[in-house]
Amino acid sequence: MPNILASLSSAGNALDVFEQALTVVQNNVDNSSTPGYATQTLNLEAQPLVTTGGLTGGVAAQGLQDSRDDYAEEQVQQQTQTLGLYTAQAQATGTIQSFFDVSGTGGVPAALNNLLSAFSAWSVTPDDATAQQTVLSSAQALASSINGLANSLSSTAQQFDTQIGSTVSQVDSIATQIQQYNEQVGQSTTPDPGAEANLYSALDNLSQLTNFTTVTQSDGTVTVMLGGGTPLVIGDQLNALSASDAVADNPPATYPNSPPSAVITDSQGDDVTSQITSGQLGGLLDTRNQVLGSLLGNSQQQGSLNQFAQTLADTVNQILESGTVSTTAGAASGTALFTYTAGDPTGVAASLALNPAITPSQLAPVDSSGNANGNANQLADLGSTGNTAGSIGGMNLVQFLAQMSGTVGQENQTATTNQATQQQIAAQATTLRDQVSGVSLDEQATDVLQFQRAYQATAQVLTVLNDVLDDTMNMMTVTT
Amino acid sequence: MAPDTAIAHLERARSGIRQALAQWDAADLERVESSRGLLAAASRDLRVFESAVRAGDVPPTAELRSTILAVKQEVVQATRVVDACVAFYRGLAARIGGAPPVYNAEGHIADESPGLEPEVLA
Numbered sequence: 001m002p003n004i005l006a007s008l009s010s011a012g013n014a015l016d017v018f019e020q021a022l023t024v025v026q027n028n029v030d031n032s033s034t035p036g037y038a039t040q041t042l043n044l045e046a047q048p049l050v051t052t053g054g055l056t057g058g059v060a061a062q063g064l065q066d067s068r069d070d071y072a073e074e075q076v077q078q079q080t081q082t083l084g085l086y087t088a089q090a091q092a093t094g095t096i097q098s099f100f101d102v103s104g105t106g107g108v109p110a111a112l113n114n115l116l117s118a119f120s121a122w123s124v125t126p127d128d129a130t131a132q133q134t135v136l137s138s139a140q141a142l143a144s145s146i147n148g149l150a151n152s153l154s155s156t157a158q159q160f161d162t163q164i165g166s167t168v169s170q171v172d173s174i175a176t177q178i179q180q181y182n183e184q185v186g187q188s189t190t191p192d193p194g195a196e197a198n199l200y201s202a203l204d205n206l207s208q209l210t211n212f213t214t215v216t217q218s219d220g221t222v223t224v225m226l227g228g229g230t231p232l233v234i235g236d237q238l239n240a241l242s243a244s245d246a247v248a249d250n251p252p253a254t255y256p257n258s259p260p261s262a263v264i265t266d267s268q269g270d271d272v273t274s275q276i277t278s279g280q281l282g283g284l285l286d287t288r289n290q291v292l293g294s295l296l297g298n299s300q301q302q303g304s305l306n307q308f309a310q311t312l313a314d315t316v317n318q319i320l321e322s323g324t325v326s327t328t329a330g331a332a333s334g335t336a337l338f339t340y341t342a343g344d345p346t347g348v349a350a351s352l353a354l355n356p357a358i359t360p361s362q363l364a365p366v367d368s369s370g371n372a373n374g375n376a377n378q379l380a381d382l383g384s385t386g387n388t389a390g391s392i393g394g395m396n397l398v399q400f401l402a403q404m405s406g407t408v409g410q411e412n413q414t415a416t417t418n419q420a421t422q423q424q425i426a427a428q429a430t431t432l433r434d435q436v437s438g439v440s441l442d443e444q445a446t447d448v449l450q451f452q453r454a455y456q457a458t459a460q461v462l463t464v465l466n467d468v469l470d471d472t473m474n475m476m477t478v479t480t
Numbered sequence: 481m482a483p484d485t486a487i488a489h490l491e492r493a494r495s496g497i498r499q500a501l502a503q504w505d506a507a508d509l510e511r512v513e514s515s516r517g518l519l520a521a522a523s524r525d526l527r528v529f530e531s532a533v534r535a536g537d538v539p540p541t542a543e544l545r546s547t548i549l550a551v552k553q554e555v556v557q558a559t560r561v562v563d564a565c566v567a568f569y570r571g572l573a574a575r576i577g578g579a580p581p582v583y584n585a586e587g588h589i590a591d592e593s594p595g596l597e598p599e600v601l602a
Contacts, residue, residue: 071575075568421557425564428506432568435507445576452569454509458516459566461523462559465497468526469552475533476540476548 010047010058017061027193035201039066039437066193070216072433073200077207079429081278083422084208088283089415092160093291097412099152100405109401111145112312114138116383116398123376126365127326133360139316139337140354146309150349153296153305157259160288161245164262167281168243171209171232175224177202179238182221186236191220211278228275230266240267253299258346261289261298283415291411295404297346304404309349312397313338315390316379323364323375334364334375483539486532489525490544494551496522501558506565519558 049057101107118138122131181199184192199222206212211227217235224233231239245260247253262285264273273289276282289298297303302310320334335358341351367374381387383398392400500518505511532538 071571072568075571079564417553417557421560424501424557424561428561428564429568431505431507432565436572448569448573448576451509451512452566452573454512454516455506455562455565455569458512458519458562459559461516461519462555462562464523465519465526465555466552466559468523468530469548469555472526472530472533473545473548473552475530476545 014059017059020061034197035204041066063190066191066196068196068200069433069437072429072436073203074214076426076429076433077203077212079422079426080204080207081211081282083419083426084210084279084281085277085283085286086415086419086422088280089287090412090419092284092287093408093412093415095156095159096153096287096291096295097405097408099149099156100408102405102409104402108142108145108149109398109405111138111142112383112398112401115142116380119376119382120380122363122365123373123380126373126376129360132363135337135363136354136358136360142312143338143352143354146305146349146352150296150305150309153292154259154350157288157292157296160284160292161243161262164264164281164284164288165243167209167284168241168264171206171281172238172240174202174206174209175232175238175240178206178222178224178233179236182233183236185220207279209279210276210281226272226275227277228272230270230272230275238267241265241272242267248299251300255297255299255302255346257344258297258299258303259293261293291408295408296349302345303349304400304407306346306348307392308397308400308404309340309352310345311390311392311400313340313348313352315382315397319367319375319378319389320364322368324366325362325364327366327370327372331366332362332364335362337363481528481532481535481537483532483537486529486538487544489532490529490547490551493522493525493529494547494554496525497551497554497558501554501561504558504561506568 043062045060045062047058047060099107101109104110104113115135115138118131118134122128122135125131178199181195181202184195188195203214203222203224206224212232213225213227215223215225217223219235221235222233223231223235225231231237232241233239241264244263244265246263247256247258247260248263262273263271264276264281264285266272273285276285293303294301295303295305297306317336317338320337323334324331325334336355337358339351339353339355340348344351365373365376367378371377378389382390383396385396387396390397395403496518500515500522503511503518504515529538533540538544
């Protein structure tokens with residue numbers, strides 16, 4: 001009789017175990033669309049069976065095992081971070097690009113062309129009051145156009161600052177969720193698939209925003225570190241980030257009055273900006289500090305727009321002030337056409353203005369050698385190919401302006417292309433993660449090798465394609 | 481070779497590269513092989529075009545240069561997608577403790593050039 005009771009008991013236990021297994025399956029089905037959830041399997045273990053010794057066998061549940069593959073998860077997170085970077089760069093540089101007229105029919109390029117045309121007309125009739133007035137009004141329009149561009153870019157910098165602040169708040173919010181998960185893990189003795197799903201969902205969301213790495217500690221808690229190693233979450237400790245604006249002083253500022261850059265600091269006040277190189281936050285910081293900084297200036301550079309404005313003003317003023325208003329002996333010297341706030345090289349574009357003291361008759365067409373329209377001709381030639389007056393880095397003013405807008409356009413095009421490619425790579429990483437998750441890689445080693453070879457062979461064909469295209473392109477270059 | 485014929489090879493190569501990228505599915509070995517086949521065919525077409533250019537049969541134009549640059553851009557995109565798979569599986573292979581592949585000076589796995597037609601490698 002005892003043996004029959006033991007068998008009945010064993011059968012009852014087995015039914016309990018199978019009920020648990022069914023519950024796990026049902027839970028998998030219920031959570032099939034839950035972000036971060038990984039399919040769970042109930043580990044079953046056969047119990048000892050000794051017919052003569054009272055051990056009746058049966059089956060016991062030995063805990064849950066999830067199908068998550070940490071390596072694949074990390075790959076998806078990395079590709080998502082890169083996608084976040086390119087997406088933010090494409091959007092942000094698109095905003096900046098919209099302020100530049102690449103066609104040359106509007107904005108600063110058109111205003112510069114109008115001024116050069118006005119100089120040209122004035123050089124033909126230097127004493128004509130209408131031609132003189134056209135020079136002044138064209139100079140006024142160009143200064144206003146440059147002011148407008150500088151102001152639009154400054155407003156964009158503020159908008160980016162707002163977005164950076166909002167993104168940092170999201171990072172902190174997700175870091176708080178991870179901290180809470182760690183607290184929960186510390187109090188629990190068994191794995192909780194629900195809590196783990198929340199953790200991985202949080203990490204997926206975090207990877208859209210910034211670059212980070214994770215380490216799972218022996219106590220089950222997750223340490224999250226920014227790219228440079230600064231911890232964001234360690235156990236139940238949160239190192240919250242905050243965003244601010246500042247003129248960087250390390251290295252010492254060459255332009256201490258420059259527009260500030262966006263800075264991210266941790267809860268100790270340490271600057272961690274350079275550690276954030278990917279994700280949406282990385283893309284925003286790059287565009288805000290590097291792309292806008294190269295145009296508007298920062299602690300280390302004057303900014304190409306200011307460089308352009310100052311070179312324009314200095315060159316035009318120097319030519320006019322070196323001459324006289326007429327060829328008559330004792331004629332008055334020329335007057336500067338432009339003014340700007342001195343002492344702030346990074347504020348020239350915003351402060352550039354038509355000299356309020358100048359009148360049309362104070363324009364000086366006569367050069368220092370006494371040529372009646374020598375100065376006017378020099379000014380009209382500022383946009384000519386090969387002209388060295390007012391050149392920046394070997395380019396005349398027109399070329400420099402074209403290069404400035406071309407650079408912005410190129411930044412946007414590169415980011416947009418990168419974004420399109422990265423979308424495919426990120427989706428692919430998810431597919432590969434799903435493919436390897438829950439699979440015994442040891443058992444599938446042959447498949448892994450087969451895929452590896454197939455990819456490698458494809459990569460080899462692409463190398464050949466690249467080489468052939470390069471060769472062809474080189475031949476086309478030589479023969480054109 | 482007539483210029484139009486050579487340019488038709490370039491266009492066919494471009495179409496093949498686009499098709500290969502569009503149908504690429506990293507988790508499906510058959511489709512990976514199919515994409516590779518399309519790329520190999522594109523490579524053969526490009527070699528024909530290259531020979532025509534070398535022979536001076538194709539007058540160089542700005543439009544043609546622009547097309548070649550566009551094809552190059554598509555190849556770069558495909559390379560990045562495939563390289564991501566190579567990197568993923570390289571890491572996976574290392575993780576399961578398989579012997580790491582040995583690479584030659586060209587960056588390919590040594591002792592194998594799987595499935596590559598001789599004319600593609602030529």
